[in-house]
Amino acid sequence: MTEGTGEIVTFDNVGLRYGTEPEVLRDLCFTLYPGLFYFLTGASGAGKTSLLKLLYLAQRPSRGAIRMFGKDTITLPREQLPAFRRKLGVVFQDFRLVEHLSAFDNVALPLRVAGVREADLGKPVADMLEWVGLAQRMDAVPATMSGGEQQRVAIARAVIGRPDLLIADEPTGNVDPEMALKLLQLFERLNRLGTTVIVATHDIHLLRQVPDSLIMRLQKGQLLDPTGALRFAPRPVVRTAQRGKEA
Amino acid sequence: MSRAPLIDRSLVRDLVPFKGRRVARLVPRHPASGPMPWVIAIMIALTVMAAAAGLALGNLADRARTDLSGALTVQIVEANAETRAALADRAAGILAADSAVASLRVIPHDELVEMLAPWIGASDEAGEAVPIPALIDVQLSEVADVAEVARLNALLLNEIPQARMDAQSDWLRPVYDALASLQYLAMALITLLAFTSAGAVWLAARSSFNNHRKTVEIVHLLGGTDPQIAWVFQRSLTIDAVLGGLIGLVLGVLAVGLIGNQFAAIDSGMVEGGNLRELDWLILAAIPLAGVLLAMLTARITVMSALKRML
Numbered sequence: 001m002t003e004g005t006g007e008i009v010t011f012d013n014v015g016l017r018y019g020t021e022p023e024v025l026r027d028l029c030f031t032l033y034p035g036l037f038y039f040l041t042g043a044s045g046a047g048k049t050s051l052l053k054l055l056y057l058a059q060r061p062s063r064g065a066i067r068m069f070g071k072d073t074i075t076l077p078r079e080q081l082p083a084f085r086r087k088l089g090v091v092f093q094d095f096r097l098v099e100h101l102s103a104f105d106n107v108a109l110p111l112r113v114a115g116v117r118e119a120d121l122g123k124p125v126a127d128m129l130e131w132v133g134l135a136q137r138m139d140a141v142p143a144t145m146s147g148g149e150q151q152r153v154a155i156a157r158a159v160i161g162r163p164d165l166l167i168a169d170e171p172t173g174n175v176d177p178e179m180a181l182k183l184l185q186l187f188e189r190l191n192r193l194g195t196t197v198i199v200a201t202h203d204i205h206l207l208r209q210v211p212d213s214l215i216m217r218l219q220k221g222q223l224l225d226p227t228g229a230l231r232f233a234p235r236p237v238v239r240t241a242q243r244g245k246e247a
Numbered sequence: 248m249s250r251a252p253l254i255d256r257s258l259v260r261d262l263v264p265f266k267g268r269r270v271a272r273l274v275p276r277h278p279a280s281g282p283m284p285w286v287i288a289i290m291i292a293l294t295v296m297a298a299a300a301g302l303a304l305g306n307l308a309d310r311a312r313t314d315l316s317g318a319l320t321v322q323i324v325e326a327n328a329e330t331r332a333a334l335a336d337r338a339a340g341i342l343a344a345d346s347a348v349a350s351l352r353v354i355p356h357d358e359l360v361e362m363l364a365p366w367i368g369a370s371d372e373a374g375e376a377v378p379i380p381a382l383i384d385v386q387l388s389e390v391a392d393v394a395e396v397a398r399l400n401a402l403l404l405n406e407i408p409q410a411r412m413d414a415q416s417d418w419l420r421p422v423y424d425a426l427a428s429l430q431y432l433a434m435a436l437i438t439l440l441a442f443t444s445a446g447a448v449w450l451a452a453r454s455s456f457n458n459h460r461k462t463v464e465i466v467h468l469l470g471g472t473d474p475q476i477a478w479v480f481q482r483s484l485t486i487d488a489v490l491g492g493l494i495g496l497v498l499g500v501l502a503v504g505l506i507g508n509q510f511a512a513i514d515s516g517m518v519e520g521g522n523l524r525e526l527d528w529l530i531l532a533a534i535p536l537a538g539v540l541l542a543m544l545t546a547r548i549t550v551m552s553a554l555k556r557m558l
Contacts, residue, residue, distance in 0.1 A: 058468060058558065078558070079472070086470030096465050100275050110469045157469075 006070065008032045008165055008196045009055065014064030016050055016221075023062065024050045025221045032165070032198065037191045039207050040200040042218035048200040049093060049169055051218065055198065056090045056167050057081055069164070086114055089163030089195075091171040095154040097142040103129060103153045104138040110161045128156045131186070133179065147174035155183055159190055166190060168199045172206060184209050273466065274459050274483045283451045283484070284491035290444040291495025291538050292502065294437055295531050299503040299523060301433030302530065307521035308426040311419055317349070317387035318415040319396065322380040325409045332356075335381035338407050342385055345402065347395060349388040353381065380411075391416065444538060445545045448484060452549035455480055467557060477550040481543055488542035492535030500531065 009032040016025040025047045032038060042048050053059040054066060057073060066073045068084060076084070089110075097106045104125055111121040129138055132152040142150050151174045158166060166187060172180035188210060191197045198216075201207070207215060217224040321338055325331035335353050342348050359379050360367075367377050387395065391414040400412040456463065463476055503523075510521070523531075 056468060058464075060558065078555070081558070082467075082470045082472045084470075085468060088470075090468060096461070096468070098273065098462050098465055101272065105272065109466070113466060113469050113471045113475065 006034065007067070008034050008069065010065075010067040011054075012065040012067075014054065014061045014066060016047075016054060016059065017062045023221060025054070025061075028064070028223060030216065030223060032196055034164075034196055035191065035194055036196055037188065037210050037213040038196070038198040039210070039213050039215045040198055040218060041202060041207070041215060043202065046218040047221040048218055050221075052090075052167050052169050052198075052200055055165070056088050057085055086110075086161070087164040089158035089161060089166040091151075091155050091158045091166075091168035093169040093173070093200075095142070095150045097150055097153055097157075099142055102139045102141055103134055103145070103149075106142070106153050107156045107160055110157060114161060124160060125156075128160050129153075132156050132183070148176065148179065151175055152179070152183070155186070159186060162190065162193065163195055166195050166197045168197070170201055171199060172201070172203065180206065181209060273462055273479050274455060281451075281487070283447070283487040284494065286447045286451075287444060287488050287491025287538060287542065288494035288498065290440050290447070291492050291535050292498035294440045294444075294534050294538070295496060295499025296502050296506075297433045297436040297440065298531055298534060299499070299527070301430050301437070302523060302527040303521040304426050304430050304433065306524065306527070308423055308430075310521070312416065312423070316390045316416060319385040319387065319391055319399070320413050320415055321383040321385060321403065322411045322413075323383075323407065323409050324380045324411060326378045328356075328378070331378075331381045331409075334407050334409055335383060338403055338410055339383055341403060341406055342383070342399065345399065347387050347389070347399065349386045351383055351385045353383050356381075441541060445541055448488070448542045448545040449549050451487070452480055452484055452546040453553065455483065456550055456553050463554070464557070467554075473551055473554040476554060477547050480550045481546045484546040485539060485543050488539045489535075492538045495538070496532065496535045499534075503531070 011028045011030050014025060014028040015023045017023045028051070040048050040051065050059070054061055057068075060074060069087060071080075071084070073081075073084065098109065101109070107128055108121050108125045111125070126135070126138065129135055132155060134149060134152055134156070137145060137149060140149075142153070145153070151171065155168070155171055158168065168187070171187075172183055175183065184206065187197050187199065199206070207213065321342070323331050323334045323338060325334055339351055339353050342351055356379070359382060361369075363377075363379065389395070393414075396412060396414050400410075403410045403412060459480075466476055507523070
């Protein structure tokens with residue numbers, strides 16, 4: 001597994017509230033390191049999706065500081081956010097596919113946004129769709145696809161650009177166990193290539209599929225282990241040293 | 248299980264604008280199916296007509312000014328016809344000797360009677376019964392300014408106290424003022440139409456933006472920049488504007504041609520002065536272009552300002 005030395009993300013005393021409602025996230029302090037695989041677990045309403053929103057820069061925190069890729073994202077000018085977002089791959093819980101675009105065009109979208117030439121993106125997109133089992137559905141629009149198919153398109157779109165940080169919100173919620181395993185293997189492969197992966201899930205079986213992963217448990221907006229992510233399985237010495245940094 | 252396909256990382260790290268038909272499909276459009284091209288067509292047609300009217304009025308005023316700028320009329324007001332004719336000849340002699348006068352013509356009495364026939368009747372008796380002043384049409388070599396007219400007037404009055412001299416342009420000053428007012432009206436109309444067109448584009452851009460807000464959010468979260476997203480909307484509205492502009496130009500030019508033909512049938516020298524010149528037609532042809540630029544700019548500003556309110 002490829003591991004870097006710097007932090008990808010650091011949350012420092014972060015809180016989030018919507019309007020005048022009570023805080024949905026409180027006092028979050030944690031660090032995500034390059035090349036690690038994280039699971040974010042917690043019951044429904046624990047704040048997993050809100051935390052992920054902060055990670056994929058769809059929301060600013062109400063308080064605290066967030067550093068991503070070495071920059072303070074709170075004070076970052078709006079114009080610089082796209083460059084950060086292009087380092088992220090996001091699998092949304094509600095897929096967020098562009099309804100009138102085909103599966104191919106949806107998966108190609110991050111590449112087009114990033115300026116990849118049409119001639120260069122055809123094969124990678126087709127390969128990716130074939131890999132997630134949608135080779136025959138390239139021209140289908142989301143409305144004609146099942147929930148599982150849409151989810152696979154969303155995952156293909158998230159990973160096609162080989163992001164530095166992959167954020168997935170319940171990515172296997174709508175697929176059968178075999179496909180869930182396959183998708184998880186895709187995430188693992190990305191992870192081995194250096195992408196930090198954070199997957200929000202409440203599926204305990206999923207956690208066991210990635211023995212090297214770290215688990216962040218969220219309850220009522222707070223991390224249960226505020227000193228850092230818990231280890232799920234024994235890991236190499238290098239990992240242990242890195243884990244020590246998470247405070 | 249086969250290896251997961253992952254594309255080369257170097258492919259996706261440039262912040263460049265995204266273009267092309269496939270990207271433009273983010274905001275789907277169906278040519279001419281919406282009201283926008285027709286709204287723009289009507290605006291452009293009205294602008295072309297208003298501009299044509301303004302230009303024609305300008306030409307009319309210019310032509311009249313040019314024709315009359317060096318023209319003077321001398322009247323000899325004398326009851327006795329023989330004395331009047333003699334004084335007219337003498338006045339013509341005095342004026343012809345002056346270097347400022349390029350040409351002159353004593354209007355024959357018969358011609359005057361014919362001109363006045365609608366008011367005094369066409370019979371010979373009418374011409375004899377009403378004493379008609381003798382008229383001399385004078386053309387100066389330069390513009391008949393106030394000082395020059397005053398000098399010639401004094402020269403003439405010295406010799407012929409019955410003479411009265413007027414610059415012809417003075418008589419048409421109220422007409423010039425009316426033409427200028429109509430030109431201002433045309434300009435005001437064009438400005439209002441431009442504002443209305445910009446307003447229509449603003450509404451269309453906002454409506455389109457709100458309809459595709461979800462798509463915009465997705466593209467934003469995938470790293471799309473504001474200018475990239477604005478370009479997609481701008482392109483869609485620009486196509487509407489080009490379509491509407493062309494239709495509007497055709498409609499406007501047809502209307503102008505039709506009205507021009509109606510006026511041409513009047514067969515009057517003054518109306519002829521209002522004909523559109525080549526440059527005027529070029530200006531009219533440039534109106535849709537200006538409309539398209541206005542639509543592009545309005546769409547961009549509208550979408551960019553809406554995007555600024557998003558994270």
